[in-house]
Amino acid sequence: MxxxxxxxxxxxxxxxxxxxxxxxxxxxxxxxxxxxxxxxxxxxxxxxxxxxxxxxxxxxxxxxxxxxxxxxxxxxxxxxxxxxxxxxxxxxxKDTTDSKISLYSSLRPTYGYYDDGDSTYWDVEDALSNAGFKASKEFMPGWQVQMQGEWRIDIGNNGDFGGARRAYVALDSPYGRVAIGKQRPPQYLLIAEYVDIFNHANSPFAYDPEGLFFVNNLVSYQLQLGDITWMMAAQFDGERGSDSSDLINAGLGYDMENLHLGLSYLTQNIWGANQELGDDETWAGVLAYTFESGLYLAAVWQDKSYVRDLVLHDRSGHALDVSLAYPLAPHFRVKLGYFDFDDGDSSASSQSFDGFNATLEWLPADNLRFHIELLNRNYDYMGDFYSLLIGFRYDFSQEWQF
Structure with missing residues (x-):
């Protein structure tokens, strides 16, 4: 193209x-x-x-x-x-602390009751535990090189360590920031991150089935112009897919005090059986605001077109995530969410659903969190899903400057 x-x-x-x-x-x-x-x-x-x-x-x-x-x-x-x-x-x-390195980890085990419509069971799972490092060096005024590596720790699966989440090097300058490697795409940073407030591996719940969280082989560019952030990224994976770019994602974000507005566009090649089947095109928008009372409210809407080479297979779908958080007391917070996912498939193989999440958190320290969560998904053509979980989260980080 x-x-x-x-x-x-x-x-x-x-x-x-x-x-x-x-x-x-x-x-x-x-x-x-x-x-x-x-x-x-x-x-x-x-x-x-x-x-x-x-x-x-x-x-x-x-x-x-x-x-x-x-x-x-x-x-x-x-x-x-x-x-x-x-x-x-x-x-x-400033001149004696132009280099920084930090190590960090976040462990997030959960335990609870699950009902997937066919069976019920108790299980220990993981809410995206991870560990990693960051490093940066300013080599002349306004110019900085950065790198980050981050990997998943799967507590629900023997505590296995692996599965890269981030692995990139970036050059930050007065002309913008260029990064190469596995990283967050604009679709997440400008849009989905603002509704991703729950202690669950599938949050945000409508965004999760087909949304992008991390993208490998990605080249990204970011420029901050006052209250406006412009981002653009493309995936170049020569081992599979197209010989040129396999994904293009661009967007704008506007931040002023307690308000965030975002808009993004994503087009992605879809392949199957070593041939291109078509493209997925997604427009997404977000509105997020924090009120003086401490109430946080955010909503994300995505409109998706499944454009296929065989016109009869074309379809359109959408995803809606609404998230709310409110402090009940100095160390307690309630979170509520509503979500609706539609993949545009009217057959029995459809994965469309809607549902809600209700969470109560106790935060005794800035880096410590305990929660209880009720989650419900109502599928159009499948059995409904329920879960009731308790979970812990402990964050650790240490930074050195030299």
């Missing part, structure tokens, strides 16, 4: 713009080292000067009634030095 050639050209231009300003790096590093030494020396001199002036002021505390200690405003040189000191200290601190 012509879109693929345009997109490829766009990413090449983005990289050229981002990399063209890197020539001053070597000279900047030499100059930065000498400048840092000068800043440190200046900081020590100013600190010593201030200490001397304070000592003199203490020694002359027994002045006559018509005398008074020297104030900075009465001594222009002292005032200038005192004004310079915080800025000098800030520059020294």
């Amino acid at each position: 012509p879109q693929h050639k345009i997109l490829s050209f766009f990413f090449v231009i983005s990289f050229v713009l981002a990399l063209s300003a890197q020539n001053p790096v070597q000279a900047g590093e030499r100059e930065g080292s000498a400048e840092l030494d000068m800043l440190k020396a200046e900081l020590m001199r100013l600190q010593k000067r201030v200490a001397e002036l304070e000592a003199k002021q203490r020694a002359g505390a027994s002045v006559a009634e018509d005398e008074h200690p020297v104030e900075p405003a009465e001594n222009p040189e002292l005032a200038r030095q005192l004004q310079t000191l915080p800025k000098t200290a800030e520059l020294v601190a």
